[in-house]
Amino acid sequence: MVKVFERPKALADVPTHYCPGCTHGIIHRLIAEVIDELGIVDKTIGVAPVGCAVLAYNYFTCDMQQAAHGRAPAVATGIKRVCPDSAVFTYQGDGDLASIGCAEIVHAAARSEQITTIFVNNGIYGMTGGQMAPTTLPGDKTTTSPYGRDTSKQGFPIRISEMLATLDGPAYIARVSVHNVANIVRARKAIKKAFEYQLAGKGFTLVEILSTCPTNWGFTPIEALNKVKSEMLPYFPLGEIKDIEAGEKK
Amino acid sequence: MGERILMKGNEAIGEAAIKAGCRFFFGYPITPQNELPEYMSRRMPQVDGTFVQAESEIAAINMVYGAAGAGARAMTSSSSPGISLKQEGISYIAGAELPAVIVNIVRGGPGLGGIQPGQGDYFQSVKGGGHGDYRLIVLAPANLQEAVDLVTEAFDLADYYRNPVLILGDGLLGQMMEPVEFKATKLRELPAKEWATNGLRNHGGKTNIINSLVLDPHGLEEHNIRLQEKYARIVEAEQKAEIVDCDDAELAIVAYGSTARIAKTAVTQLRQEGLKVGLIRPISLWPFPVKDFEKVIPTVKSFLTVEMSAGQMVEDVRLTVNGRKPVYFYGRMGGIVPAPEEIAAQVREILGGAK
Amino acid sequence: MGKVTFTEERCKGCELCTTVCPVKIVVMADKINSKGFRPATVSDMKKCIACAACARICPDAVIEVEK
Numbered sequence: 107m108v109k110v111f112e113r114p115k116a117l118a119d120v121p122t123h124y125c126p127g128c129t130h131g132i133i134h135r136l137i138a139e140v141i142d143e144l145g146i147v148d149k150t151i152g153v154a155p156v157g158c159a160v161l162a163y164n165y166f167t168c169d170m171q172q173a174a175h176g177r178a179p180a181v182a183t184g185i186k187r188v189c190p191d192s193a194v195f196t197y198q199g200d201g202d203l204a205s206i207g208c209a210e211i212v213h214a215a216a217r218s219e220q221i222t223t224i225f226v227n228n229g230i231y232g233m234t235g236g237q238m239a240p241t242t243l244p245g246d247k248t249t250t251s252p253y254g255r256d257t258s259k260q261g262f263p264i265r266i267s268e269m270l271a272t273l274d275g276p277a278y279i280a281r282v283s284v285h286n287v288a289n290i291v292r293a294r295k296a297i298k299k300a301f302e303y304q305l306a307g308k309g310f311t312l313v314e315i316l317s318t319c320p321t322n323w324g325f326t327p328i329e330a331l332n333k334v335k336s337e338m339l340p341y342f343p344l345g346e347i348k349d350i351e352a353g354e355k356k
Numbered sequence: 357m358g359e360r361i362l363m364k365g366n367e368a369i370g371e372a373a374i375k376a377g378c379r380f381f382f383g384y385p386i387t388p389q390n391e392l393p394e395y396m397s398r399r400m401p402q403v404d405g406t407f408v409q410a411e412s413e414i415a416a417i418n419m420v421y422g423a424a425g426a427g428a429r430a431m432t433s434s435s436s437p438g439i440s441l442k443q444e445g446i447s448y449i450a451g452a453e454l455p456a457v458i459v460n461i462v463r464g465g466p467g468l469g470g471i472q473p474g475q476g477d478y479f480q481s482v483k484g485g486g487h488g489d490y491r492l493i494v495l496a497p498a499n500l501q502e503a504v505d506l507v508t509e510a511f512d513l514a515d516y517y518r519n520p521v522l523i524l525g526d527g528l529l530g531q532m533m534e535p536v537e538f539k540a541t542k543l544r545e546l547p548a549k550e551w552a553t554n555g556l557r558n559h560g561g562k563t564n565i566i567n568s569l570v571l572d573p574h575g576l577e578e579h580n581i582r583l584q585e586k587y588a589r590i591v592e593a594e595q596k597a598e599i600v601d602c603d604d605a606e607l608a609i610v611a612y613g614s615t616a617r618i619a620k621t622a623v624t625q626l627r628q629e630g631l632k633v634g635l636i637r638p639i640s641l642w643p644f645p646v647k648d649f650e651k652v653i654p655t656v657k658s659f660l661t662v663e664m665s666a667g668q669m670v671e672d673v674r675l676t677v678n679g680r681k682p683v684y685f686y687g688r689m690g691g692i693v694p695a696p697e698e699i700a701a702q703v704r705e706i707l708g709g710a711k
Numbered sequence: 712m713g714k715v716t717f718t719e720e721r722c723k724g725c726e727l728c729t730t731v732c733p734v735k736i737v738v739m740a741d742k743i744n745s746k747g748f749r750p751a752t753v754s755d756m757k758k759c760i761a762c763a764a765c766a767r768i769c770p771d772a773v774i775e776v777e778k
Contacts, residue, residue, distance in 0.1 A: 107714060111763040111776035124770065126748065127725030131770025148557035151426070163565045169553035171425045172567040174448050177418035180410065184422025184430065185553065187380060187406045192555050210418075213411035287731050287764045320725075327725040 114138035116147045118165050127327020129317040130158060132284045133226060133293075134165050137195065140298045141168065144305070150193040151185050153178040157199035158232040176207025179214035182221040193304055195222040201231045204240035204264050211270070211312075218275035218309040222300045225266060228317040229338065236322030240264045243341055248322070263341060267314045271348040277309030279348040283316040285334040289344075296346070308350060316342055358537040365529045366391035366433075368500050368536045369459055370399065372507035373431050375538045378457070379405035380430040382419035384412055384438060387471045388527040389461035392433045413438035417445030417458070424454040425566035427552030429511050433459035435527075436477050437468060440485065446520055447486030450583075451568030455514035457507065458492075459523045461530035464691035472691025473527035473614060478668035481524050482642045489580055491587045493521040493594065494641040496612040500534040506639070512543040517590060524641060526664070528614040528693065590643055597645035598637040601627065602652045605634030607707055609699065610661040610673050612638045619662055621696035626703055633703055641669070649676045660684045660706060662699055664692070713761025715753055716775045722750035728765035728774065734758045737765050 113119065117138035124130045141147050150168035154160055156175035163170035173181040178196035186194040203211050203225050214221065230248055231237040238248040238255060241263045245254045267281045278300055282293035293315055300311035316338050318330035325333060346352065363371065370392050373381070381400060383393035393409060400407035410416035416432045423430035434442065439460045449456050462477045464470035479485070481494045493513055497503035503525060510521040553564045570576040598616075601623060602608050611619040616637040626633040636652060636659075638645050658681055661670035670685045677683050686702045688694045722744060728737045728751050736759060740752040751773070753759065766774035 107777040109775065110761055110778045111766040111774070113772040113775070117772060121721055121746075122771065126723035126770075127727055128770055131772070132768065135770075135772050148561070149555040151553050151555060153422070160569060163567055167556075167563055169555060169564045170567075171422060171553050171565070172452075172569055173421070174418060174444055177414065177421075177445070180415040180418035181422035181425075183408065183415075184380070184382065184419035184424070185426045187408065187419075188423045188426040188428040188430075189554050209411050210415055213415065217408075287767050290767050327727050328730055331727070 114142040116141035116167050118167050120164060122165055123161055124158065125321045127318070127320050127330065128158070129228070129284050130226065132290060133224065133315055133317065134162065136290070136294045136297050137224060138166060139294060140301055143298065144301060146193045146305070149191065150195070151189065153182045153185070153194070153196040155196070155198040155202040157202050159197055159199060159226065160233070162197050176202050176205070177210055178202065179207065179210040179219070179221070179223065183214055183219050186219060186221050190220070193301060195224060197224045198226065199232070200227050200229060200239040200241045204266050215270045215310045215312065216273050216275045218277070220304050220307060221310060222304050223312040224297065225312055225314040226317045227314055227342065228319045229263070230319045230322050232319045232322055243337060265342060267312065267347045270312060275310050276312065276348055277350045278303045278311040278346070280346045281314040281316070281342060281344050283334055283339065283344055285316065285331040358539055360535040360537045362533055362535050363500065364391055364533050365500050365503060365525065365531060366461065367395040368504050369507050369523065369525070370395040372504040372538060373457065373511070374399055374403055374405065376429065376508045376511040378429040378431050378511060379403065380423045380428050381405070382408045382410050382416040382430070382432050384410050384416050384434065386435045386438045388463055388530050389433050389435050389459070391530070392459065413441040414445065417442040420456050421445060421449050421452070421454060424449065424456045425452065425552065426554045427549040429455070429515070431457045431459070433461065435461045435463045436465050436474070439477065439480065443484070443486035446492065447488050447490060448568050449520045450490035450492070451488065452566050453518040454520070454566065455518055456520045457510045457514055457523065458520060459525065462524065462526040464689070470691040471527065473664060473693055474689070474691055475526060475613060475615060475664040476666070476668065476689070477524065478641065478663070478665065481522050482672070490583060491590070491642055493517070493519060493590060494524050495521065496524045496639060496641050497529065498613055498616045498637060500529065500532065500536050503529060504536045504538060508541060509543055512546065513594065515546045516544055517586060519586070524613065526614050594640055595643050595645040595647050596639040597648035598639060599648055599652060600635040600637070602634035602636065602656060604632050605652070606632045606657045607703055608634045608636050608652055608656045608659050609703070610636050610638070610659050610669070611663065612641060612669065615662050615664055615694065618694060618696050619699050622699040622703065625696060625700050631703065631707055638669070644672050644676065646676050653677060653680055656681065658682045658684065658706060660686060660702060662694065663687045664694070665689060712778065713759035714756060714777045715759055715765065717750060717752055718773050719744050719750040719752070720746070721771050722748055722773045723771060724748035724750060725770065726751065727768045727770070731764040731768050733762060733764065734760060
């Protein structure tokens with residue numbers, strides 16, 4: 107008998123505080139798998155956000171910094187400039203990255219900072235109890251859009267990947283999902299490519315990952331995966347949205 | 357002897373940082389300190405350092421957090437409104453016990469205020485300005501040589517105590533030109549930064565975490581108790597002030613920074629008139645130089661605090677004097693710099709019994 | 712041909728693994744773990760093909776797969 111799948115070493119062997127079925131757990135593991143596969147845990151430094159993943163600093167075995175809300179790309183800039191041979195990643199939710207941290211992510215991307223951002227998009231603020239996010243879909247009910255997101259008063263969701271792809275700085279931007287195993291495998295590939303581009307000095311990389319929040323969506327974990335497939339995919343199309351190695355922008 | 361170079365204050369501060377081994381500067385333009393980031397953008401590449409014009413003052417202080425957490429000597433600068441923006445970041449730096457040097461070239465406030473010098477950020481620097489029970493070491497130079505010396509010391513203090521240090525300047529200091537000498541000084545023994553997040557391979561494989569979150573209240577209280585113990589050590593060891601002519605003084609002027617320099621001229625003038633006047637010039641605003649005050653409170657009959665503000669440091673003077681002697685106040689706001697004669701007139705009024 | 716091991720104490724009973732097994736042998740157990748969750752388990756190990764689909768969708772790295 108040979109092991110074909112086990113907990114990656116870069117994932118700390120501790121229970122997490124995430125809700126049952128929360129896709130943060132899958133995404134953490136994919137990042138750890140990639141760190142293991144590339145053999146870079148000794149030179150990786152991760153930056154945890156404010157949000158449900160604030161405790162991410164306890165869940166990876168590499169060096170970690172916890173950043174103020176939205177500021178992870180700036181913190182990562184400081185780290186990578188000091189340690190240019192390291193692999194630096196930020197792990198951010200939709201409030202952290204697309205709301206309070208919108209300037210930081212745009213400018214880190216524009217400066218083509220050699221960092222990798224993992225953007226966990228579940229269209230809601232989990233940690234604070236289910237408020238509307240910049241990526242909440244029109245019509246969706248949250249605790250601050252109790253009648254459903256009314257675009258005439260509360261605006262439209264932001265497609266971060268497409269927006270950042272208009273910049274010349276990014277080297278690789280992809281949107282993936284983790285709502286079934288086939289997409290989990292593709293997500294892992296995208297994360298690996300993003301880290302590889304960073305290690306090769308190609309520039310800023312970002313992987314947006316469509317994710318669930320069963321608790322605040324009011325669904326079971328299984329139902330929540332279905333919401334990603336039936337409602338999020340049409341608004342947030344999957345694919346490699348920018349790849350400097352692939353020639354022209356898509 | 358060292359070479360003396362005529363430099364603008366903002367630039368001298370930048371050069372002092374580079375001479376102190378700072379190789380990471382993150383800043384954003386704001387008057388009256390623009391020459392500092394501009395100077396760093398020229399000098400850092402020359403010394404293989406890093407200059408980043410950040411997208412905002414908020415981004416800049418967070419870049420300092422990251423760089424300091426990775427073990428580097430990092431610095432940012434701004435002026436009053438920009439320092440307000442940095443407050444959350446400064447609280448994080450203090451909470452995570454990171455070394456950092458922050459320079460505030462103070463302008464008139466509140467709000468957008470003006471671009472002339474001021475001292476209205478004393479409260480922000482010494483009593484806050486971010487959230488939580490933390491303290492900043494605050495150093496207030498009164499001339500450019502002192503600014504250079506204090507910047508050099510600031511990096512050592514920051515590393516030694518793992519705490520942010522604020523250089524509280526003002527628009528006068530930032531813009532004036534004076535000859536300065538960059539002395540090669542080794543100020544104190546500093547331990548290696550074993551706690552830095554520069555990759556497991558650089559510190560024996562043990563995971564390092566830079567963090568200020570402690571959700572368990574008992575744990576957070578313990579953390580705060582340790583911080584307070586650190587601050588008590590700083591209070592004991594790092595007070596700094598200059599006492600001028602107080603041995604026989606009937607009145608002592610209390611002033612810091614550019615205002616103290618102007619007050620010194622007033623003291624000279626008043627002494628020539630036969631009035632027994634001295635000056636206490638706090639150089640460390642936090643820790644407040646209580647020990648120096650205790651030397652003069654027994655014999656000095658009254659104190660006149662002079663500030664370019666509505667009166668902020670005067671509250672700490674009153675706390676320190678603690679009712680033993682009267683404490684008067686004179687201030688100018690809006691960016692107006694008082695003339696020596698204004699201060700002298702106030703002293704004459706007090707000593708003449710008119711106040 | 713395949714063997715999966717579930718670290719039941721880490722399972723939060725989210726049931727995602729039960730939806731992806733191609734030979735439909737992943738089920739929820741009849742017991743509760745010490746955290747109060749009903750863990751996932753395997754009903755018929757002989758049928759396991761070690762595809763690791765269950766392990767890949769598990770958010771808590773509960774599942775180890777051998778071949």
